[in-house]
Every structure is written in structure tokens, then in C-alpha cells.
Amino acid sequence: MTEKLFDTNPYNTDFIARVTEVADDYIILDRTLFFPEEGGQTCDRGTISFDGRDIALDSVSVSGDDILHHIKGASRIFSTGDMIKGHIDWAHRFDNMQNHTGEHIFSGIIHSRKGYDNVGFSLTETTCQMDYNGPLTDQEISEAELYANQIIWQNLPVECRYPSACELKDMDYRSKKELSGPIRIVTIPGVDVCACCAPHVGFTSEVGILKVISHMNYKGGSRLYIACGKRAYLDYTRSFDSLTRIGHMFSTGRSEAVGAVERLCSKNRQLSSQLNEALSAELKRQISSSSDNVIFTSVTDRNILTDAFNLLKESRSGACYIFSKKSDNEYSFLAGGTDIDARTLLPPLKAIGARGGGKALMIQGSVCKDAEAIRAAVSR
Numbered sequence: 001m002t003e004k005l006f007d008t009n010p011y012n013t014d015f016i017a018r019v020t021e022v023a024d025d026y027i028i029l030d031r032t033l034f035f036p037e038e039g040g041q042t043c044d045r046g047t048i049s050f051d052g053r054d055i056a057l058d059s060v061s062v063s064g065d066d067i068l069h070h071i072k073g074a075s076r077i078f079s080t081g082d083m084i085k086g087h088i089d090w091a092h093r094f095d096n097m098q099n100h101t102g103e104h105i106f107s108g109i110i111h112s113r114k115g116y117d118n119v120g121f122s123l124t125e126t127t128c129q130m131d132y133n134g135p136l137t138d139q140e141i142s143e144a145e146l147y148a149n150q151i152i153w154q155n156l157p158v159e160c161r162y163p164s165a166c167e168l169k170d171m172d173y174r175s176k177k178e179l180s181g182p183i184r185i186v187t188i189p190g191v192d193v194c195a196c197c198a199p200h201v202g203f204t205s206e207v208g209i210l211k212v213i214s215h216m217n218y219k220g221g222s223r224l225y226i227a228c229g230k231r232a233y234l235d236y237t238r239s240f241d242s243l244t245r246i247g248h249m250f251s252t253g254r255s256e257a258v259g260a261v262e263r264l265c266s267k268n269r270q271l272s273s274q275l276n277e278a279l280s281a282e283l284k285r286q287i288s289s290s291s292d293n294v295i296f297t298s299v300t301d302r303n304i305l306t307d308a309f310n311l312l313k314e315s316r317s318g319a320c321y322i323f324s325k326k327s328d329n330e331y332s333f334l335a336g337g338t339d340i341d342a343r344t345l346l347p348p349l350k351a352i353g354a355r356g357g358g359k360a361l362m363i364q365g366s367v368c369k370d371a372e373a374i375r376a377a378v379s380r
């Protein structure tokens with residue numbers, strides 16, 4: 001059985017331990033600070049120093065009462081009884097502690113306000129994801145987020161202890177699964193009481209800040225992603241930099257940047273509409289100023305092409321084609337005629353590699369050939 005030093009000393013980074021079991025790719029120690037991959041979060045990273053070497057851990061997992069420290073070729077390095085020094089990657093550990101404690105605060109608030117349980121939790125190197133078994137509105141999420149930050153600012157203690165079986169009987173606490181053996185209860189007074197085995201920060205202010213990054217409906221409930229502490233700071237920095245750059249593009253400040261982009265989008269829609277009107281008029285002029293049944297154009301707007309094709313069909317007899325240039329040697333096409341079955345026009349086009357299909361009134365598709373080859377194929 002491995003003594004879990006992280007249970008009572010989550011802020012320690014170094015420890016001495018004795019190797020109690022050696023296998024090909026792992027060792028078991030009598031005690032450890034390395035938190036294993038458990039409860040949806042990644043394991044601690046770090047090194048084991050032995051025989052003058054610092055050996056990086058591949059991973060840490062749990063097996064019954066033992067914690068396995070995975071190192072490739074462990075049996076060639078260690079023997080039972082060896083004394084080692086362990087060192088955990090504190091930046092990674094603290095990042096997990098901040099985000100994990102943030103989850104407790106947010107889930108405690110959702111539980112007390114809505115009665116929902118956290119039914120799924122995943123804490124990876126880049127994401128902190130929580131699932132709740134009920135729907136949440138944008139406003140409920142914003143209010144819970146604000147209150148979570150107020151709890152952080154209050155600097156409440158995060159207490160971890162093993163209550164007696166008698167005490168536990170009368171205790172109302174959150175738990176993601178049926179538990180056996182001694183149960184570790186993590187309490188943030190007035191906010192959350194939850195069974196949990198992971199390392200947490202000692203006081204809520206160490207979470208720093210909690211931001212809901214995104215949320216969605218999920219299996220009749222809600223899925224949320226949060227960022228706490230350094231992750232929230234880095235996310236803020238990226239967003240700040242982006243908004244500042246957008247502001248610079250419009251020679252304005254961050255607070256005016258969204259308005260400037262909205263005005264640009266509106267202007268862009270107006271210009272697109274004017275451009276389409278001009279292109280449509282030009283294409284119609286091209287059709288009425290000749291008697292050619294085969295029209296090549298650089299217009300690509302689908303509505304303009306359909307309108308022009310209808311005009312072409314109505315003003316000609318026989319097979320009519322409009323080829324719209326997508327790139328140097330690629331055209332999309334519409335073909336048909338008022339007095340023919342459009343499907344009869346497809347074989348000559350397919351003979352030069354066209355792809356497409358359609359009904360008696362019109363066929364459509366694309367072909368990768370130059371205008372000369374296309375014209376030759378449809379003129380046969």
C-alpha cells in the first residue's frame with residue numbers, strides 16, 4: 001500500500017521513498033507525492049532521482065491500494081529496497097490544483113442553485129470540462145461565474161479531511177460515484193462539500209480567477225469549459241492582444257473595436273449587394289447582345305447564375321450552357337433548354353471528365369478543362 005503524501009501535503013514538491021516493488025515498466029514506492037491519473041484529471045509529472053540520474057516519469061497510475069510510477073525499463077534500473085528521491089513538476093501540479101478547485105466552487109454553486117450534479121469531469125493539460133445533468137441558460141452561467149469569482153476573492157479555506165463513518169451518515173455531500181473505504185471530504189464553507197481524492201489549493205483566492213470559456217447543451221444537460229488561474233490569465237492575454245490588434249486596424253481603442261468591425265461588415269454587405277447587381281446586369285447584357293448558346297463568365301454567385309441561365313433558356317432554342325470560371329482550368333456549369341431534356345447534354349460533358357447530374361429541366365456540375373475544349377465538346 002502506497003502512502004499518499006499528496007493527501008496531506010499538496011504543496012510539497014520533493015520526497016524520499018523506498019522502492020517496494022519493481023516490474024518491467026513501473027515501480028511501487030512505500031510513499032509518494034505523485035498524484036496518479038484518477039477522477040478525470042491528468043497525473044503529476046516529474047522525475048525520480050536515483051544513482052546520480054534524474055529519470056522522467058512516463059505516467060502515474062493507481063492499482064488497488066498501490067500507486068504505479070511508470071518508467072520504461074524500470075527493472076533494469078531499480079531494485080526492491082532502493083531509496084529514491086522524487087520531485088514533482090510544481091507548475092503542472094499547481095495548474096491542476098487551481099482548475100480542480102475552480103471546478104469544486106462552480107459545481108457547488110450549480111448544485112445549490114439548480115440541484116444539478118456534476119456527472120462528468122475532465123482536466124487535461126489544456127481543458128477543464130464539466131458536465132451537469134440539467135440545462136443552464138446563458139444568464140445562469142454568467143451569474144454562477146460571477147459568484148464563483150466572489151467566492152475566490154473571499155479567500156475561503158479549502159478543508160480536506162476523513163470524517164468518521166458516524167459523521168458521514170449525517171453529512172450531505174456531492175459524490176460522482178459510489179464510494180467504499182475511508183472517504184475524503186473536501187469542504188469550502190457555504191459553497192461545496194464533496195468527496196474527492198485530488199490535491200486542492202488551501203484557500204480559494206489561489207484559484208486566481210474563474211472564466212467560463214464555452215458551454216453547450218449536452219445529453220439533455222450542460223457541458224461547460226472553464227479556465228482558472230494562469231490558464232484564465234493566458235486566455236485573457238490572447239483575447240486582449242487580439243482585440244488590441246483589431247483596434248489598431250481601425251485606429252481605435254479596444255472598447256470601440258467591435259463597433260468598428262460591425263460597421264465594416266455592414267458596409268461589406270452593402271458593397272457585395274451593389275457588386276452583385278452590377279455583375280447580374282453585365283451577364284444579362286452579355287446574353288442579350290449575342291445569339292451564342294454557350295456563355296462563359298467569371299460570375300460565381302449562384303443566384304445570379306441561375307437568373308441568367310433562365311434568361312438564356314427563354315431567349316434561345318436548343319441546348320443552352322453557362323460556364324462559370326472557378327479557377328484557370330475549372331468551370332462549374334448549368335445546362336438545359338426549354339425544348340430539350342437537359343439530361344441528354346450530360347454525356348458529351350462527361351466525355352471530357354465533367355462531374356454532375358440533374359433533371360430534365362436543368363443539369364449542373366463542374367469540369368476541369370479550358371474554355372476551348374469545353375466549347376468543342378458541347379458543339380459536337
Ligand SMILES: [Zn+2]
Nearest residue numbers: 186196197198
Ligand atoms: Zn477535488
